[in-house]
Amino acid sequence: DDPTITYDQLFKWGKGEYTMENWYDCVAYMKRAIEDYKYYKDEVLWCREMCFRQLPPYTESDGPQVELAIFHRFTERALCLVRCKLDRFGSLRPPHEVDPEVDEAFAKRKPYHYMQFCHWKLNDLENAVKAAYTFLIANPDDQMMGENLGYYATLPKYSPKMLVDLEEAPYQKLYLAGVQAYEEEDWVQVIDKLERSLEEYWIADEMCRLGCQSSVDWSALEVAPEYFVFIASMHAAVLRCIRDCPKTLDRIRGKYLNDFLPSHYNYLQFAYWKANRGRNACQSVGTYLLFEPDDEAMLENKIFYENSFATKDQDLFIPTNDAMAYIKRLKLEARSLQFVEERFKFVDGVLPSERVDDRKPLDIAVPEIDIYQQTPSTQDAESTKVSSKHSSVKVSKSVEKDENALKSTETAFEPEMDRLERLQLQKGVQLVKKERELKGDLRFFADKVLTRAECDALLQLEVYLLEEDDRTDLSHPVHADNCILRENGCVKEQPAMVWRDYSAILYLNDANDHFDGGQFIFTDDDGNVQAEVRPVCGRMVGFSGETLHGVRAVRRGTRCVLAMWMTLDEEYHERERLDAQQRLAHIELRSAQSDEGANEYADVL
Numbered sequence: 001d002d003p004t005i006t007y008d009q010l011f012k013w014g015k016g017e018y019t020m021e022n023w024y025d026c027v028a029y030m031k032r033a034i035e036d037y038k039y040y041k042d043e044v045l046w047c048r049e050m051c052f053r054q055l056p057p058y059t060e061s062d063g064p065q066v067e068l069a070i071f072h073r074f075t076e077r078a079l080c081l082v083r084c085k086l087d088r089f090g091s092l093r094p095p096h097e098v099d100p101e102v103d104e105a106f107a108k109r110k111p112y113h114y115m116q117f118c119h120w121k122l123n124d125l126e127n128a129v130k131a132a133y134t135f136l137i138a139n140p141d142d143q144m145m146g147e148n149l150g151y152y153a154t155l156p157k158y159s160p161k162m163l164v165d166l167e168e169a170p171y172q173k174l175y176l177a178g179v180q181a182y183e184e185e186d187w188v189q190v191i192d193k194l195e196r197s198l199e200e201y202w203i204a205d206e207m208c209r210l211g212c213q214s215s216v217d218w219s220a221l222e223v224a225p226e227y228f229v230f231i232a233s234m235h236a237a238v239l240r241c242i243r244d245c246p247k248t249l250d251r252i253r254g255k256y257l258n259d260f261l262p263s264h265y266n267y268l269q270f271a272y273w274k275a276n277r278g279r280n281a282c283q284s285v286g287t288y289l290l291f292e293p294d295d296e297a298m299l300e301n302k303i304f305y306e307n308s309f310a311t312k313d314q315d316l317f318i319p320t321n322d323a324m325a326y327i328k329r330l331k332l333e334a335r336s337l338q339f340v341e342e343r344f345k346f347v348d349g350v351l352p353s354e355r356v357d358d359r360k361p362l363d364i365a366v367p368e369i370d371i372y373q374q375t376p377s378t379q380d381a382e383s384t385k386v387s388s389k390h391s392s393v394k395v396s397k398s399v400e401k402d403e404n405a406l407k408s409t410e411t412a413f414e415p416e417m418d419r420l421e422r423l424q425l426q427k428g429v430q431l432v433k434k435e436r437e438l439k440g441d442l443r444f445f446a447d448k449v450l451t452r453a454e455c456d457a458l459l460q461l462e463v464y465l466l467e468e469d470d471r472t473d474l475s476h477p478v479h480a481d482n483c484i485l486r487e488n489g490c491v492k493e494q495p496a497m498v499w500r501d502y503s504a505i506l507y508l509n510d511a512n513d514h515f516d517g518g519q520f521i522f523t524d525d526d527g528n529v530q531a532e533v534r535p536v537c538g539r540m541v542g543f544s545g546e547t548l549h550g551v552r553a554v555r556r557g558t559r560c561v562l563a564m565w566m567t568l569d570e571e572y573h574e575r576e577r578l579d580a581q582q583r584l585a586h587i588e589l590r591s592a593q594s595d596e597g598a599n600e601y602a603d604v605l
């Protein structure tokens with residue numbers, strides 16, 4: 001309980017106990033390290049916030065000494081910070097220098113990595129799962145931890161309730177609760193939770209920005225830099241860090257949501273409407289449009305509200321002050337940073353030649369958000385609604401009457417709810433094209449299931465056999481995946497894989513570039529082609545197990561696909577995968593036991 005011991009020290013000791021297989025002490029030290037790290041961060045941020053509040057930006061109008069006054073204000077803040085830190089950490093806790101790598105390890109939740117192993121060794125499944133999950137949220141691509149968690153999930157004592165993110169931020173909890181309330185159509189709760197989530201988000205955003213005040217990039221400086229070059233360089237490093245705040249914050253259960261903030265206003269506008277709070281609904285529409293000015297569904301909602309209230313009063317749609325301040329700041333920072341990144345960029349050792357705006361002051365007048373100009377690209381409000389690719393809450397009109405509507409109206413909103421899972425999927429699958437284009441039921445295809453970068457990485461792995469082959473028959477004859485084609489139709493019997501309910505084929509390379517032919521086809525019962533899908537890396541076709549399909553002749557090259565089958569039958573649920581995983585985990589466990597201690601840091605169970 002010595003307060004002079006700091007988190008870096010505690011972390012080091014925890015690792016020592018881990019290596020010496022003192023599982024209990026490993027857990028105890030890691031827990032204390034995490035607590036101290038949080039305490040230390042909180043105190044530092046508190047000082048930064050307090051010093052800024054006490055010494056706000058210098059705003060006297062310009063005079064000859066304005067620059068001196070501004071820099072003097074910085075010096076005052078510096079004094080305030082030094083004093084505050086001494087005060088906070090002086091007697092109780094020494095100020096100390098932390099190796100940036102240790103800070104990085106804490107930011108990446110590394111202590112939880114050790115903790116899950118030590119908990120596991122102590123036979124504490126619940127806490128091992130919590131630590132594993134908490135670590136995975138910050139490191140979603142960590143394969144080993146993913147496998148560990150997969151293994152835990154096969155144990156009889158496991159329960160999904162153990163999947164707790166011990167570091168979940170208040171705004172993330174509230175957002176999840178708000179989305180849940182939305183699914184339950186509990187509008188009062190949606191409003192309560194999401195309003196509070198926004199409040200907590202603004203705080204978290206502020207903390208992230210304050211945290212950036214120590215992200216200095218020394219490597220960018222020469223040995224004896226110019227005073228102004230030094231300042232400009234520090235400024236740019238801090239701005240770069242701030243620019244990444246949304247990437248860090250806009251996450252739910254480890255997944256980045258590119259419409260995280262606007263989606264609040266999308267849920268809210270609907271909930272306000274349902275709760276008879278028309279003014280708030282309009283304001284939320286306006287705020288949403290601030291983030292996504294071209295969102296057609298929302299622009300149509302706007303018209304709907306205008307009609308409902310029989311008003312064209314645009315003041316109803318003025319966004320919230322919080323959101324406007326947020327967007328303005330974001331834009332100005334981006335503008336300042338863009339200047340640095342463009343104008344200092346040496347190309348082949350040459351600095352870009354001078355431009356007029358190299359000497360202009362920063363244009364701090366953000367173009368006012370023109371809410372008066374916002375109209376949908378199609379004025380026809382009755383036309384079929386196209387769901388916006390950004391919007392997570394698809395709001396579509398129905399003819400059902402809403403008794404609660406403020407003005408009598410023929411139309412009302414009907415939510416077509418995306419589940420959270422789908423919300424997360426959005427990142428990869430931009431648009432799912434449906435049956436209609438493919439002329440049949442339960443036929444889909446989606447693009448960008450893999451990103452271009454993922455495809456490029458994959459394509460590097462391939463060895464292409466480029467051979468000419470002038471075949472004209474089908475490379476894969478017309479068939480269904482869960483039944484056998486007979487005269488009298490498709491029969492579900494062995495040896496067909498009758499449990500396959502849905503199929504998905506993911507394409508891993510591109511027709512024309514890597515092979516000729518090979519189009520995927522859907523046919524009717526007589527074998528007539530109804531629709532054709534050209535393989536493109538990252539494109540996926542999905543269909544039900546009874547659907548007839550085939551593949552046209554591959555006339556050149558190598559065609560790569562990943563075929564997947566899904567079942568609703570409990571008995572086949574994940575069976576092969578779990579079997580395989582269990583076997584692997586046992587092998588790994590045994591090999592870990594035999595050479596543990598040999599490597600300081602055994603990742604496997």
Ligand SMILES: O=C(O)CCC(=O)C(=O)O
Nearest residue numbers: 476481505520551561563
């Ligand atoms: O390769 C394709 O596009 C389809 C493959 C297929 O239908 C199957 O493997 O059952």
Ligand SMILES: [Fe+2]
Nearest residue numbers: 479480481549
């Ligand atoms: Fe198939």
